[in-house]
Amino acid sequence: MSAKIRRPRLAKTLTALSLGLGMFAAANAQAATDIDLVLNWKYEGAQAWFFLAEDKGYFKEHDLNVTIDQGEGSAASIPKVASGIYDAGFGDTNALIQLAATQPERAPVGVYMIYNTPPFVIAVKQDSPITEPKDLEGKTVGAPANDAALKLFPAFAEMTDIDQSKVTINNMAPNLREQLLMRGQIDAAFGYITTISFSAKGMGINPDEELRFIRYGDHGMDLYSNSIFFSQEFIAEHPEAVRGFVTAINQAIQDAVANPEEAINALMRREPLLNRAVETDKMLTTVRNDMSHPEVADIGLGDVSDQRLQNNIDIVVKANQLENAPAPAQIFDRSFLPARADRPSKL
Numbered sequence: 223m224s225a226k227i228r229r230p231r232l233a234k235t236l237t238a239l240s241l242g243l244g245m246f247a248a249a250n251a252q253a254a255t256d257i258d259l260v261l262n263w264k265y266e267g268a269q270a271w272f273f274l275a276e277d278k279g280y281f282k283e284h285d286l287n288v289t290i291d292q293g294e295g296s297a298a299s300i301p302k303v304a305s306g307i308y309d310a311g312f313g314d315t316n317a318l319i320q321l322a323a324t325q326p327e328r329a330p331v332g333v334y335m336i337y338n339t340p341p342f343v344i345a346v347k348q349d350s351p352i353t354e355p356k357d358l359e360g361k362t363v364g365a366p367a368n369d370a371a372l373k374l375f376p377a378f379a380e381m382t383d384i385d386q387s388k389v390t391i392n393n394m395a396p397n398l399r400e401q402l403l404m405r406g407q408i409d410a411a412f413g414y415i416t417t418i419s420f421s422a423k424g425m426g427i428n429p430d431e432e433l434r435f436i437r438y439g440d441h442g443m444d445l446y447s448n449s450i451f452f453s454q455e456f457i458a459e460h461p462e463a464v465r466g467f468v469t470a471i472n473q474a475i476q477d478a479v480a481n482p483e484e485a486i487n488a489l490m491r492r493e494p495l496l497n498r499a500v501e502t503d504k505m506l507t508t509v510r511n512d513m514s515h516p517e518v519a520d521i522g523l524g525d526v527s528d529q530r531l532q533n534n535i536d537i538v539v540k541a542n543q544l545e546n547a548p549a550p551a552q553i554f555d556r557s558f559l560p561a562r563a564d565r566p567s568k569l
Contacts, residue, residue, distance in 0.1 A: 254286065255285060257288045257310055258291070259288055259311065260293050260303065260310075261292055261311075263293050265492050266496070267486060267502060268416065272290055273491070275474035277488045280473055280474055284462075297313065297316075300314070304453070310451065313451070315534070319539070319553055327454075330451040330454065331553070333555055333558045333559075335449045338446060338447070338517065339515045340446075341416060341447055342374055343415045344363065345411045345413060346436070355378070356384060358384055359389060361390070364391070365411060375389075376542050377542065399411050404425070418433070420500065461558070465558045475569075486498055486501055486505065513569055522567055523567075525559060535548060
């Protein structure tokens with residue numbers, strides 16, 4: 223008799239336990255926070271750490287479900303987050319400053335600075351008569367419409383005494399920029415030095431021998447560039463998710479630098495037709511040229527210098543004749559950064 227009594231009780235106990243575990247699993251599944259992220263450009267080596275963070279489970283460790291989409295330019299990702307299409311983005315801080323000056327209630331907020339060295343250039347052919355900024359007057363300069371260097375040209379022109387009315391701007395598809403430059407259909411091209419250099423290499427051109435670069439940073443524009451940013455709404459509603467995302471990327475960048483092959487493997491799983499050697503070179507060049515400002519030794523990767531950011535804001539506001547100057551706190555919030563000891567001092 224006792225055996226007949228125990229079986230249903232055991233069955234009930236197991237059923238209750240099973241239901242409890244099921245509810246617990248469901249609750250855990252629902253606890254993951256979704257983040258829709260838009261990048262600055264098509265998948266490439268310079269973004270490998272985003273994919274590495276996903277593949278190594280760093281996002282999952284922080285209960286994050288991250289969807290990563292390709293972008294259309296460093297400036298283009300800003301309005302996509304501002305409009306609510308995406309929760310987060312990777313893009314140009316200077317475009318973010320312009321939006322914060324005109325629509326502060328919509329502007330995203332930077333939380334982790336990656337490109338701390340200005341990559342903005344104007345490229346010309348090696349034999350071009352353009353040797354200094356003023357020589358651009360009377361010339362045609364081309365770039366994709368969302369190119370960050372193009373967006374910053376008013377500031378560059380202001381600082382180098384270029385009469386913008388004498389410069390013709392020609393927009394084209396990104397894959398045509400270097401071709402039009404080499405064919406002489408444009409006199410110069412706006413862009414990131416790494417992007418133009420590697421696009422040129424893809425055409426069989428040696429950028430060190432066949433191109434010259436007028437660097438914005440050599441003419442008083444020591445600006446920040448691409449950062450990770452989130453919408454104001456997402457930050458207010460999911461601060462721990464923002465902190466977890468930043469922590470994951472911070473670790474993934476260090477992993478990528480320590481083991482480039484592993485990082486490029488993560489990229490190639492998304493775009494298997496890419497050239498592995500080229501993308502590896504692109505990632506390492508980006509680390510060396512765009513992410514290694516001397517200030518990293520003091521403040522660590524991911525953070526910004528308050529004074530330098532203020533100067534950055536002043537330059538953009540003045541050059542674009544903006545009525546309002548956003549405060550640095552509207553542009554960057556360091557409260558989500560990992561501890562200083564956990565962030566790189568050298569790359």
